[in-house]
Amino acid sequence: MRLVVLTGSGVSAESGVSTFRDKDGVWARHDWREVATPEGFAADPEHVHEFYNARGRRLATVLPNPAHEALVRLESGLAAKGGAFLLVTQNVDDLHERAGSKSLLHMHGELLRARCEACGASRPWTDDLSTATACLGCASRGLMRPDVVWFGETPVFMEEIAAAISRADLFVSIGTSGSVYPAAGFVNEARLRHIPCVELNLEPSENAHCFTDARYGKATEIVPRWVDETLRG
Numbered sequence: 001m002r003l004v005v006l007t008g009s010g011v012s013a014e015s016g017v018s019t020f021r022d023k024d025g026v027w028a029r030h031d032w033r034e035v036a037t038p039e040g041f042a043a044d045p046e047h048v049h050e051f052y053n054a055r056g057r058r059l060a061t062v063l064p065n066p067a068h069e070a071l072v073r074l075e076s077g078l079a080a081k082g083g084a085f086l087l088v089t090q091n092v093d094d095l096h097e098r099a100g101s102k103s104l105l106h107m108h109g110e111l112l113r114a115r116c117e118a119c120g121a122s123r124p125w126t127d128d129l130s131t132a133t134a135c136l137g138c139a140s141r142g143l144m145r146p147d148v149v150w151f152g153e154t155p156v157f158m159e160e161i162a163a164a165i166s167r168a169d170l171f172v173s174i175g176t177s178g179s180v181y182p183a184a185g186f187v188n189e190a191r192l193r194h195i196p197c198v199e200l201n202l203e204p205s206e207n208a209h210c211f212t213d214a215r216y217g218k219a220t221e222i223v224p225r226w227v228d229e230t231l232r233g
């Protein structure tokens with residue numbers, strides 16, 4: 001089996017990481033134009049740094065949950081059977097890697113990395129960022145930013161993801177509202193190849209009609225159950 005799994009913030013919700021569009025989600029409390037666009041960063045970089053610094057610090061207080069852990073079991077179980085597995089996440093948290101996922105691409109970047117807009121270098125970064133932070137490579141100040149993808153920017157690893165979908169025989173989407181492209185369009189690419197597409201989410205997503213199978217409920221319950229079924233089958 002060659003499997004591509006896409007995850008969104010719903011997979012981390014029960015770890016205590018906020019989703020975006022739920023009623024008390026991140027975008028109900030913050031204006032995405034201010035904190036998640038290049039224009040917002042140019043207008044008020046300190047405000048943007050405060051937003052991401054707080055989210056980065058919060059990661060130290062949360063742990064992977066049984067849904068993250070089940071995806072690690074799926075990866076190793078498929079490897080043992082000679083299958084292929086790629087986990088693509090829209091999440092900028094590090095819970096998949098802390099759970100033990102190996103074949104993982106962060107298409108919207110990572111909270112625990114920083115990038116210099118002067119020299120382009122990206123490196124692991126756990127300290128707070130500010131407009132006074134100097135790049136460890138080129139020493140420029142004021143041009144360090146969280147290494148996350150903002151609205152209006154192109155997600156990363158798109159070629160690798162397209163290649164994996166073009167070889168997959170199963171596509172699974174977990175804990176995402178299906179409202180942000182290009183991730184929301186992966187199911188359409190998979191459907192063009194006539195492969196089964198499964199949605200695992202709390203409730204039907206915006207593109208639920210594109211999937212051939214769906215399970216609804218909490219990720220910590222439905223993901224481990226679905227992984228067990230998949231590895232048995």
Ligand code: OAD
Nearest residue numbers: 008009010013019020021090175176177180201202218219
């Ligand atoms: P959303 O907030 O749009 O959607 C979260 C989805 O998770 C919803 O469909 C919820 O029903 C579902 N959900 C919530 N709790 C769940 C649980 N315990 N178990 C299973 N599902 C649950 O978040 P994303 O789809 O991740 O991008 O958002 C996609 C992108 O939009 C993010 O990566 C971010 C955001 O703006 C950028 O910032 C560029």
